[in-house]
Amino acid sequence: MAGQTEHILNAVLEDMDAGRLNPGDVLEKTQLMAAHGVSRTPVREALIQLETAGLIKRMPRKGAMLFKPTLEELLAIIEVHAKLEGQAAGLAARRMSPLQAQELERAVQSCEAHARDKGDSDPIGYYRLNLQFHGAVAVGAGNPILLELVKNNARKLMAYYRARYRYPETIASSAQEHREIATLILDGKCDEAEAAMAAHVSFDQVTAMDLLAALGGEETGAG
Structure with a gap:
């Protein structure tokens, strides 16, 4: 499970670094699960880590949005x-x-x-x-x-x-x-x-x- 979480985390970070993800973009839990062939738990854990780092804001029942500063x-x-x-x-x-x-x-x-x-x-x-x-x-x-x-x-x-x-x-x-x-x-x-x-x-x-x-x-x- 830890390996799956790290895989998702690194994939999201790579997409941010490459400009495939930008401020305000939405990360859908179901899309992440389907794209990486994992269950809900490693997706949730990866989003928690991203939120702790200040890179996303999680939204109830929807997934998360990439941090978009004022x-x-x-x-x-x-x-x-x-x-x-x-x-x-x-x-x-x-x-x-x-x-x-x-x-x-x-x-x-x-x-x-x-x-x-x-x-x-x-x-x-x-x-x-x-x-x-x-x-x-x-x-x-x-x-x-x-x-x-x-x-x-x-x-x-x-x-x-x-x-x-x-x-x-x-x-x-x-x-x-x-x-x-x-x-x-x-x-x-x-x-x-x-x-x-x-x-x-x-x-x-x-x-x-x-x-x-x-x-x-x-x-x-x-x-």
Whole structure:
């Protein structure tokens, strides 16, 4: 039973990471049972874990809906995420191994090549490369607890970062910032790397409102 629960959990997380599931989408218990050939119990247990992580909101007798933040919630999550990603970059500047540094460099070069060769034409492709960059930094921090916190918090924001890369020149700017952050990390500049990464993953209230609107979010009374 535990194996079935983990299978369903990982399948839902993979769909979120790939953009097949987005904020506000509904997870139907019966559909999950049929898709994975399992009974109601492992589906229920997987949904409980997803709810505990803040990734879904369960609905009576219907299943669950993927977490869809209000403007205030989105800004609060971004604030926390900036701290987590910044801390990861700062730690990576102190702890990253030579092999991890090579992985980081490859990720940065892939982002730069995409920005140079494709410009704004493939935002989803760039987003996947962006995940590799941030993953390399988080792994390089050498703290598995922080790594899990970064990954879990990022899943609440993935759809909005994907939407952001549709904006003109955003990909080029992101790739340039990746190079700057990587240089600070590889030079061992902890404080500078932390500050640069925190700024890189943040965006202001106007941008947050635009992204919520792009994904059908509801605006609230903040500001």
